[in-house]
Amino acid sequence: NAGxxxxxxxxxxxIGQSMTLQCTQDMNHNYMYWYRQDPGMGLKLIYYSVGAGxxxxxxxxxxxxxxxxxTEDFPLRLELAAPSQTSVYxxxxxxxxxxxxxxxxxxxxxxxxxxx
Amino acid sequence: xxxxxxxxxxxxxxEEAFLTINCTYTATGYPSLFWYVQYPGEGLQLLLKATKxxxxxxxxxxxxxxxxxxxxxxxxxxxxQVSDSAVYFCALSVPSGGSNYKLTxxxxxxxxxNP
Numbered sequence: 001n002a003g004x005x006x007x008x009x010x011x012x013x014x015i016g017q018s019m020t021l022q023c024t025q026d027m028n029h030n031y032m033y034w035y036r037q038d039p040g041m042g043l044k045l046i047y048y049s050v051g052a053g054x055x056x057x058x059x060x061x062x063x064x065x066x067x068x069x070x071t072e073d074f075p076l077r078l079e080l081a082a083p084s085q086t087s088v089y090x091x092x093x094x095x096x097x098x099x100x101x102x103x104x105x106x107x108x109x110x111x112x113x114x115x116x
Numbered sequence: 117x118x119x120x121x122x123x124x125x126x127x128x129x130x131e132e133a134f135l136t137i138n139c140t141y142t143a144t145g146y147p148s149l150f151w152y153v154q155y156p157g158e159g160l161q162l163l164l165k166a167t168k169x170x171x172x173x174x175x176x177x178x179x180x181x182x183x184x185x186x187x188x189x190x191x192x193x194x195x196x197q198v199s200d201s202a203v204y205f206c207a208l209s210v211p212s213g214g215s216n217y218k219l220t221x222x223x224x225x226x227x228x229x230n231p
Binding site: 004031033040041042043045048050056058090092101102103104105106107108109110 | 148158160167205211216217218
């Protein structure tokens with residue numbers, strides 16, 4: 001199993017450009033997540049999905065969009081890039097079965113995005 | 117709201133030293149508690165977890181005990197190695213609606229172990 005894969009690894013955008021960060025998992029997990037990691041600030045949840053066709057906002061959704069058309073893929077879209085979106089983005093997945101919050105999240109290697 | 121406070125870093129130790137990274141939490145209900153580790157240039161990976169009071173999670177020589185009375189989940193290791201150099205995140209799992217849960221992370225503690 002490859003686990004959670006993310007592309008690209010690095011990207012530089014100009015203000016106002018758009019791009020899609022790709023995320024794929026091969027563990028048949030129903031839950032998927034997008035986080036951003038800013039220096040010294042831990043991880044903040046952007047969006048999450050509990051299954052194909054179902055998405056919901058996290059703590060910091062403004063400026064981002066997501067879709068979940070398949071179990072495997074959960075792309076994150078930036079429509080009008082701003083310098084405040086310079087960050088490292090991590091995708092994660094989990095089973096989240098049992099409804100007790102005990103499941104492990106599996107993270108991808110991250111995408112480092114710079115907006116100039 | 118639910119939150120995690122962990123020890124400010126960076127922490128610098130010599131090889132074979134004892135490690136403690138403090139973590140306290142605020143939560144309603146009975147959260148599950150986690151320690152994740154991020155090695156340089158990589159994503160986070162689970163180090164250990166505990167799902168109820170007095171549980172002890174352990175892995176790779178690291179341990180943490182879920183202390184409900186002090187709302188703490190401190191990470192310890194008796195003898196650190198250079199390969200333990202990483203950022204360590206304490207996290208708790210909180211309900212996010214229905215039967216869904218999400219993780220709330222601390223800010224992370226950078227550990228550097230020198231030979």
